[in-house]
Ligand SMILES: [Zn+2]
């Protein structure tokens with residue numbers, strides 16, 4: 417049994433709130449939303465790896481009922497049937513409630529120094545999975561990555577960029593917002609360059625020696641995808657992490673795109689949700705960021721509201737980065 421401490425909100429929650437996506441548990445006519453969670457264990461079985469008083473985040477995805485190989489081996493984030501369930505999104509209640517019950521297998525321990533910021537573990541875990549998989553794929557040759565580009569300056573993009581910077585890469589975040597804003601200032605504090613794509617195109621910024629070893633698309637926009645792929649250096653890897661909605665055809669010179677991928681041994685990788693290992697990586701990286709830049713993560717949370725103001729929280733302000741609801 418876990419007492420919820422706080423929960424972050426994102427565009428997925430807004431979509432769920434509007435009824436555009438989501439599925440209630442089969443026995444219910446409503447769905448409790450909330451997936452960016454942080455709680456304090458109230459009771460746990462004797463001998464379990466988490467105990468009363470521990471700060472924990474819960475993973476989201478649960479096995480499909482079809483016993484597919486990844487689900488059977490604890491890799492629900494790689495489910496191949498698509499019939500999995502996800503807390504707060506599909507078939508299982510989420511964390512916008514005072515308490516929840518969960519198998520301790522799905523709970524990841526969090527150090528107490530992260531009590532105000534560990535709701536960021538879930539959004540970061542998505543890119544931790546992308547980075548983890550990219551590194552595994554890239555062990556195919558003696559790769560020496562130096563430069564990384566992240567498309568999109570939402571919380572996921574900013575957190576992923578910070579995680580890459582902590583690994584020592586030169587990192588650029590590219591987005592639509594004008595230069596000189598709050599996000600550019602926050603990124604500069606951790607040594608990340610911000611690029612407004614209205615001022616400088618991705619193609620200009622990534623030509624020749626400026627081509628990128630790792631490119632992550634977390635922009636949410638399909639128009640960013642061709643630029644993300646074209647920005648890759650030979651042997652580089654592009655991690656696509658945006659769940660784009662709808663269908664909008666664009667014209668693409670696929671012969672050139674394909675030739676560049678083939679001749680440069682480049683990789684394009686898709687990633688969604690995260691497994692336990694990636695939540696653990698996210699918690700470790702949050703801890704490193706907090707140690708190296710105390711207070712930086714807390715600045716990403718631009719609005720904190722008590723849980724009974726959840727409806728207010730569903731309206732986003734223009735300069736907002738992340739809203740967190742507090743239950744305790
Ligand atoms: Zn989210």
Ligand SMILES: [Zn+2]
Pocket residue numbers: 479480481482483484485486487495496497498499500
């Ligand atoms: Zn499965």
